[in-house]
Amino acid sequence: MSTTKHLIAPSVLAADFAKLYDDVQMVNRSEADWFHIDIMDGVFVPNISFGFPVMQAIAKHAKKPLDVHLMIVDPDRYLKTCKDSGAAVITVHYEACTHLHRTLAAIRELGCKAGVALNPHTPVNLLKDVLQDLDLVCLMSVNPGFGGQKFIEQTYSKIKELRTLAAGVNDRLLIEIDGGVGAGNAAALLEAGADVLVAGSSVFAAADPEEAVRQLKNVQAG
Ligand code: DX5
Ligand code: ZN
Secondary structure: OOOOOOEEEEEHHHOOHHHHHHHHHHHHHOOOOOEEEEEEEOOOOOOEOOOHHHHHHHHHHOOOOEEEEEEOOOHHHHHHHHHHOOEEEEEEEHHHOOOHHHHHHHHHHOOOEEEEEEOOOOOHHHHHHHHHHOOEEEEEOOOOOOOOOOOOOOHHHHHHHHHHHHOOOOOOOEEEEEOOOOOOOHHHHHHHOOOEEEEOHHHHOOOOHHHHHHHHHOOOOO
16 A cells, blocks of 8 residues: 555664653654554563553653554563553564464454564565454564664565555555664665654664654655
8 A cells, every 4th residue: 555655653762761751752843653662571582672661651741653563472461551551553573473363353452553573584475364454564674672783675575575465455554664764765665665664773863863754754755
């Protein structure tokens, strides 16, 4: 599907946690559409970020929807807490769900949009039988766990393949790209068929983060 305008989701993982309130306000003021919230458990990924109490503190001040990326094993245990902590979108990892269909139904029953993230090595065609149940697919363009990594070029062909797979089956599916996204590849990602760009270090490490968001938001596919 092609949305009229793509969405920008700054990843709070790259914020300065000692001045998180200021960084939340920056995203509020900016042209960003969502807050991307990375929750890691140190088991599914080799890093621990922050948990639901921090997410709740963000939710208290955020004026835009929270797009929550759960990099945790057995995410079913935390879906309700995640919703109650302010999630609008809940994305679980394909690789972390034994009963993905059931997990997606549980997310929708909570009233959240349901997403699935795929690690770089996971083929998009594995989603064929759950495409109708999805609001969003997050294609990881780095191995999850850390910000500031190099974008994996193979992602472009995965976007195109997923768009083809979803055509006529789920034309409202949002394709989100997460990892190594910035001004240098945003246009090409949109051209390939991306709808949502997650950006961590390219926004928060920029001299002017609001301007970095503005540039990503106003980039044209091509
Ligand atoms: C990585 C996280 C990403 C990360 C992106 O595991 O899922 O959301 O914050 O950071 P950048 O944009 O710096 O690659
Ligand atoms: Zn993420």
